[in-house]
Amino acid sequence: MQLPRMIRLQQSFESPRVASVSDEVSNQLAGLDLGQTVQPGQTVAITAGSRGIANIAEIIKAACDHIKTLDAHPIIIPAMGSHGGGTAEGQRGIIESYGITEEFTGAEIRASMETVIVDETPQGIPVHFDRHASEADHVIVCGRIKPHTNFVGEIESGLHKMMLIGLGKHEGAKIYHRAIQDYSWIEIVTAVGQSVLEKCSVVAGLAIVENSFDETAIIQAVRPADFLDHEKQLLVQAKQWMPRLPFDSVDLLIVDEIGKNVSGSGMDTNVIGRKYNDHAATDQDGVRVRRIFVRGLTNETHGNACGLGMAEVTNRRTIAEVDQSATAINALTGGHPSAAGLPIAFETDRQCIEAIIPTIGLTDPENARVVHITNTMLVGETLVSEAFADAITARDDLEVLADIEPMQFDDEDNLIPVAAAGAAVHA
Secondary structure: OOEEEEEEEEEEOOOOOOOHHHHHHHHHHHOOOHHHHHHHHHHEEEEOOOOOOHHHHHHHHHHHHHHOOOEEEEEEOEEEEEEHHOOOOHHHHHHHOOOOOOOOOOOOEOOOOOOEEEEOOOOOOOOEEEEHHHHHEEEEEEEEEOOOOOOOOOOOHHHHHHHHHOOOHHHHHHHHHHOOOOOOOHHHHHHHHHHHHOOOOOEEEEEEEEEOOEEEEEEEEOHHHHHHHHHHHHHHHHHHOOOOOOOOOEEEEEEEOOOOOOOOOOOHHHHOOOOOOOOOOOOOOOOEEEEEOOOOOOOOHHOOOOHHHHHOOEHHHHHHHHOHHHHHHHHHHHOHHOOOHEEEEEHHHHHHHHHHHHHHHHOHHHHOOEEEEEEOOOOOOOEEHHHHHHHHEEEEEEOOOOOOOOOOOOOOOEEEOHHHHHHHHHH
């Protein structure tokens, strides 16, 4: 089969960046004057989630260091619903894989799947809260503000979701995702968030926003009373800086890797345009991708392949990497069973492409609109097919980095990853 020839592109995005992460965390927390509330000798629990947040180890360490300046004792709480296979050891392993270790941060990690029920919402929903966090004198909620992959509203993914799902652990995540079948996301997240703020000694939030290149753009310390308003404002900014594909209409999207460190849905539905339907764009999506080929899982996802079910095709290497138990637990807890599905699989990448391209319609394979990315966080440098050549010349935000060339395969007929091929171009 004659496959499309590819062009290497660099996208231009607005990209503000925090110059010194540790200094910014320290300055932001100092601005809250936490010493008025946190007394010497007290414990302060700091949340660390499962997402691959840029500089997260440095951010958590800086927060711990600031607490120590108050002569208080920081402890780190792995805060994630059912990730890590729904086990304390698995969740500790996830944050340690990001560099959040006791040696680096100088703070004890207390991992547990146990929760206490601290309240009941007006809808009759029990509010679960991590046991270790509940035993601390104070809690700092640390999280990234960004659009959610399933929920839509003024509050999506951020400090409130961390209080809801992260600190609710597996038991909380299960009941909240069930409740969302009967109530709106905003009803649940605000009700549970308000309960946590009232009952659980939250002393501050540490909100993070990233730019389009997955770099730290904003770190903002927030007082508990301001969580809702600040999160709404930061979400507006986060949406403006979201990474995006270079083109909105794509026949075949090739993704080198998916994983929980990339997105809660493995690959971000805000980027690929499948927020409302796993296998087709809807009128509510801004991106229309007909077919998706996933080539692998990130190391950091530890076999959790949630989101693989949104792809139409994959290779057998990826299937072999899947931890079916961890994936099933996460998908069922999130109320999204189809996310754990397995696509059609072939032995080699070439076979995958040759099998799926004929399903895009009447377009000849060599003229297919193909986009090849590393993952949905890293879309600054991409490969796109020759079918986009005219559109590229009309854009001043796209730079061609290399001449048109055939798709690059290795000796085993597997594609060369975007990043690996790019390294050769930049050498």
